[in-house]
Amino acid sequence: MISRRDLLLAPLLAPLAANVWAAGIRFERQPRTAFAIASPQGDAPLWVDPQDHKGVARVAADLAADVARVTGRAAPPVGSRGSAARRVIVIGSLDRSPLVQDLVQRGKLDVSGVAGRWEAYVVQTVAQPFPGVDEALVIAGADKRGTIYGCYDLSRSMGVSPWFWWADVPVTQRNEIWLDRGRRVQRSPAVKYRGIFLNNEAPCLSGWTAEKFGGMNAGFYTKVFELLLRLRANYLWPAMWNNAFVDDDPQNAVLADEYGIVMGTSHHEPMNRAHKEFTSRREQLGNGQWNYVSNRPAIREFFREGAARSKQHELLVTLGMRGDGDVALEGTGGLQSDIRLLEDVIADQRQLLVEQTGRRIEDIPQVWVLFTEVLKYYDGGLKLPPDVTLMFSDDNVGYLRRLPTAQERASRTGGFGIYHHMDMNGGPYSYKWTNTNPLPKMWEQLNQALLRGADRIWISNVGDLKPLELPIEFFLAMAWDPASVGPDKLQAWTEAWAEREFGAAHAREVASLVAAYAKANAWRKPEQLRPETYSLEHHDEAPRMAAYWQGLQRRAEAVNAQLAPAQQAAYYQLVLHPIRACANLNEMLLAAARNQRFARQGRASTNDEAARVRQLFAASRRIRDTYNHELSGGKWNHLMDQTYLGYFDWFQPVADVPPPVTELDLADDARFGVCVEGSALSWPGYYLPPALPAFDGLLRGEHWFEVFPRGRRALQVEVTADQPWIQWRRVPAFSAGAGDQRYAVAIDWARVPEGAASGSLTVSDGTERVRIAVTLAVATAQQRQDARGAWGSLGAAFSIPASGFERQTEAEGVRWQALPDYGRVDVALTPWPANARSFADPRRAPRLAYPIYVARAGDYTVDLITAPTLRVDPGHQLGVALWVDEGQPVVKHVFTPEEREAQEFLGRIHDINARTDMRVMKFRLRIDTAGRHLLHVGMIDPGLVLQQILVYRDRLPPSYFGPTPQRIA
């Protein structure tokens, strides 16, 4: 079994976004070897040529301000060539700045490997660059954004977090900032257009911008532009719920262009126009219908005005058309006629673009987004000109539905993009409240996109932007430099992020905390949690979940207590709030679950649980209010306005509805009740007698029962056993009731005589007696020897972690790769490389062999728990094979013609998988003899992510996670 530690023995220091500056920055005086960016002896002024892009002068001012943020002194002056200085920072774009062009011409600046390369830049110290200047630090971009990224990368390396304003991350004060002399080149990014989509923006973002900026105007958007550039993004879909970017503030579009942000419009808003621009003047637009059949002239005119915008600004034009608002196209009656109509729409749109810009259509970047129902037009044969970027979508919960095939890649000059979600308002369900995006899951899917050539545009729906700071930065980092992150580098990346935001002392712990909360939030998104989600009866699932969150919160609070006061606002936003809020939510729902369960059991503590739910709901209000009202003097008010409790369909609830609770009318007596592991029932009070789950002589685990008051008076019970080998001890009850008692029961196997298989425990208060049956499955010495080190049991369902194999066999350079910290497990496994070819014969494919032990021959059900990945390659069906020993492999495919509809986006099974964030593949396997065997898992198709294997004969006790894996000792 691979442990996480093994995998991480040699972590690379993963830069947050491969940063050429990072290694050269020093915060002490280094006059012999380094250039002084800032020093008490004088901060270097910044030179920008007046002819350069406006955005370059603007970023230079930001850089000067960032220097001041670090030094605490006045910002160094930003001027142009000639302003007096012995030491200057020269900032300029190779395509526009005479200042740097001059340096190049004079051989002072080497731009090889940079000039002409999209968004690349060079950083070079130059001695005697100009007369009267001793030394210059030159930051020269191949283009405008190259220069801008060069400046912001320096800011980041000086210790100014891209989130310094957006998450109140404090800047560490330094007297000196030096850069080792030399030349550094930042190459072009892996993904050409990298951006975010502000969406689903009510109530939070809209409420916050209204209060703080007076709307989604340039005051707000320049904050977004700056953040994007600091994160090396270049692309934005603006908010469009009752917002129109261009209309809402005339400066919005102007400043976007000036800052250097390529504006787009969302998947359903073609031709550079917000849908609201249509709806708000519908009366003047023909018959007012958003329908290209009935209202073509008016809509064409509407498109024409949009096309003209591409002349003025750097835009990425969304093509196509959906229905009126973010809904499906109104059909013309048949798929083929809809396709013809869409082809007409796109042809008209392209013609308008050429007309209005006077440019060749190939020089105008365009995108067509296959969102939701739109994919079917493409699958149905719609002919899209090859220069248009084809953007595939995920399933709204982060799993890509489709990626380009080799054939598609060969013919499409416009390339491919992906539309990804970290926030959703719609089917299969909405999640808008907090961060539920674990990085390993994002990485696995984004890596698929890159390997399969979807690298022209990446955009992610980020909801209100906050509180998705971490996954946004990861998404953009991976879009820039995927090599710097990988399945074994995610922890290092997260630690680097944590170190930048909160310092080295807490980096490891903070990284672990943010990974752990997001991972649990993906097991089941908070909006989809219900009191009954986790099992109270089986595998101690509910208490373990409670302990998980309590543990996280305890650790998170401990870090908080050690942080400087100035760090705490950022820490609350980035770490503490999601952990506190989600721990509170889980605890509240578990208390509600116990309330309902205990009510059935007639427990006095039913009422304590009701009180606990009310208390925790009140706490949830305080946790929210701290974010909205107390943090940074109320700076983030409304950004935690999102409701998340009480979803009854995909639409967000109008109010947070805490789980309902029951209170019993308790008698003034001391009656007791008993419940046992594995059952929701209670005794006295049921016609079938209580029995503990059978004790397994191989697993040798414990089981429990609880004794509780049913009346208002305290318990006076005695527990006795009728066999000397039955042992029991008090452990904490999973209850808010102080009077509830839990007893862990264990078997002293050494004392169990030959042939004994049952006994009982009796709980008595002198009047009433409850006898609990204790049954054993005793293992023979031979069985114990045979089973040692295997996964199995004498009868109970058992679980095997993906990493629990005994042997892995590669085939033709393909193997199963460990994905640490993935999904429901410590380590998941997936065929590697992720775009490997399929294998027809699983016995010759990359395969895993797991040692298992079963005490009876017969038919077993084997549930393969995989990630709910989709069929990104239409050429395969996501198959995998299982077999025992030398038996015949049983091959199963996910996307069979029969199951395809249910498994695919918004199908019946997709809906279940999206909620559980897993897929169950059921196999029936015959095991011919009792004893030890090898269970083989053989690859068929890439893309399958194996997490866990459940094996059982008759019945799998209902639970969310299944049995806890336990290797037989």
Next chain:
Amino acid sequence: MISRRDLLLAPLLAPLAANVWAAGIRFERQPRTAFAIASPQGDAPLWVDPQDHKGVARVAADLAADVARVTGRAAPPVGSRGSAARRVIVIGSLDRSPLVQDLVQRGKLDVSGVAGRWEAYVVQTVAQPFPGVDEALVIAGADKRGTIYGCYDLSRSMGVSPWFWWADVPVTQRNEIWLDRGRRVQRSPAVKYRGIFLNNEAPCLSGWTAEKFGGMNAGFYTKVFELLLRLRANYLWPAMWNNAFVDDDPQNAVLADEYGIVMGTSHHEPMNRAHKEFTSRREQLGNGQWNYVSNRPAIREFFREGAARSKQHELLVTLGMRGDGDVALEGTGGLQSDIRLLEDVIADQRQLLVEQTGRRIEDIPQVWVLFTEVLKYYDGGLKLPPDVTLMFSDDNVGYLRRLPTAQERASRTGGFGIYHHMDMNGGPYSYKWTNTNPLPKMWEQLNQALLRGADRIWISNVGDLKPLELPIEFFLAMAWDPASVGPDKLQAWTEAWAEREFGAAHAREVASLVAAYAKANAWRKPEQLRPETYSLEHHDEAPRMAAYWQGLQRRAEAVNAQLAPAQQAAYYQLVLHPIRACANLNEMLLAAARNQRFARQGRASTNDEAARVRQLFAASRRIRDTYNHELSGGKWNHLMDQTYLGYFDWFQPVADVPPPVTELDLADDARFGVCVEGSALSWPGYYLPPALPAFDGLLRGEHWFEVFPRGRRALQVEVTADQPWIQWRRVPAFSAGAGDQRYAVAIDWARVPEGAASGSLTVSDGTERVRIAVTLAVATAQQRQDARGAWGSLGAAFSIPASGFERQTEAEGVRWQALPDYGRVDVALTPWPANARSFADPRRAPRLAYPIYVARAGDYTVDLITAPTLRVDPGHQLGVALWVDEGQPVVKHVFTPEEREAQEFLGRIHDINARTDMRVMKFRLRIDTAGRHLLHVGMIDPGLVLQQILVYRDRLPPSYFGPTPQRIA
């Protein structure tokens, strides 16, 4: 349409149990024409021959005590012939009393039509019966019980309720009791053995008997025996949950025989022995297993001891065997081998009976009960000797599963019986709390039993006996004299009962109240009610249900206020408790339903509903405690201990669990929300806009919307409409929140201009506006004329009551008979006579024609709502046919081979039907033209009970009862 009033124009005065005394008793002096039973001038002494049955002397003492109860004087003496008196009451059995035999021999007493007839008796005044005696009133039974019934019938006619002790019914004081002279003969009862089964007796009956009697001993049982005899029953299955009648008190069996009660044992306890007699001495009985294969010698010996009891006492021997306790037989591996085993068991049992009693087996009454799984052995071909009574069972909720066929009747000398339930602990669900047995439902099924010859034994499971006083009396009355009750006489019977218990002034009202509460309790038994049972959205169902119970309670409280204090204890037990308790329960569940609904809507009054639920739960405790602790000084303590709230499977909950409730965190604002009829949603807050259900130009009904506060502050809203023909007015909101407003919306059809079909209402508080769409289906003048008097609509689903036919056509003397006050309707219809033959061609069968109107041609779904009656006759499948105009009849059968398993006892559909107390038969009918049509219902098989017909095109709005029937005006 038949109204209930029409059906009841000529009510017969239905005696409670056809009583020969009733018409002759007078409470004023009538010396010329009547015999003075009691008079201030001297109460007649009672003469019983010492050689008569002991039970006759005992009943004479009861009769004397009853005279005293009426007169308030000392009881008249009970003696034997020769005690000095001029006027005596002679009591004796023709088979044992020399006293009456002497009168017969001397020609003084005419016993023609009585002597030798089972339980018959004669009452005759005899002048100069003996020397020195002027006149005798002779009560002479053909046998012991004939005499006993004669006495108790007199008591009842004097005004002593059979329930005087069991329900504290006060006896009206009279100075004089006279009987018109003459001869009266009470014939034998219709059913030979009539009895009850005390069952499911914890916690109530067991707790009460423990406290009041110290157990289920003779002190308790003699109270039961007396009650049974006063109700003219003769048969008892004693309590058997941890009780053993013979063991628990040696006097139990002795006194039963002395009183005249034929003891039996329950369906699963063969050979006169309680199962507890086995379990309590299991260790001494072979291997201790209740298994005729593995432990035959011991069980045979156990049976032998039971057989001996039939020698000593009058017993009705239960034969056969089930599993260990009241569960299914442990199978031997196959149905046929199980059958052979059971045949062996029965053969052995019969042999033991002959051996132990020395009697012919034909002279020992025996019964084999086809309970639950046992029926399958009979259906599988088990050969039962013809002298054994075969007892069929109901489905545990009052519907008989099977009745004898003509062929079976011809061959079985032992005849047939039925095992009926008015209380159940088991599948399909338990109902143990209150009376849920409407008499019309009982009558319909019991009438089937009689008509089909199941008249040898009737036994009903009555739970704890209380509070089932009324259905018990009805069951026994019908078993005695079914002619006195009938579909059109049930109201009169109930009024007579109410008059006896509470006096003539309240009889009609009390009868109406007890019928109404039991009827509603059968719509859905209280244990099966859930907050979501009744629709909050459609047909005003939930408010109508609330109003129903509130109305009943108001009326019940009004009667209570008018009763004399001495009557109130009886009234609480028989009338007020079930109404108060069930009204409270319904109100609590509806408040809980609103709480959950309102939470989703973000209503401030969510919290008021939570408070209301808590308040009503507390009230439910007081209602229960009044019964247990306050009534008659605590006489009935524990008889209301039964839990009824919180069932999660068939087993009774360990504690009453009130419905869970939610409380919202309200903001300090005045935001408002809107909800509309037909939807659970609320606005602002949903992406689809609100719309009232379409207004139908034929039905011209109203629809509603509600406006409610979402914050803590009061509403300030204005409602406006954009059309002059939209009218609205405030009506009470269905809410516990004082700030919630409901508006009824109506259309002023006269003002709707040609072609208008839509408008809107707007609710606004000046800031927020909600626009509610109003759509119309406008009827043309022609449509209105065509539709007048029909059932139908312009589009909405509609409902037709069974009684809403235009024409009924009889066939061969068979017709559809009205069953007033049946099921979900005022009047149901069933083929008549109830055992009529089946018809093959529905167009020539008894049929009904309903006028309907539809505005569109097309396919319609027609749901026939029937009673969930079962296939009592295996020769038919419970078919019925529907057709439109002269179209082809569509025939449907309930018990098709495909559906049989699901429809039959404990099948999937039976489970649903048992909970809803109905069956839905779905038809698809094509209606070729818009306009008026006749919908025909044609009989196929008897036994089907038609209640209602629902007609709809696409969708039936989900509700419990469907649309309210409305004839087009």
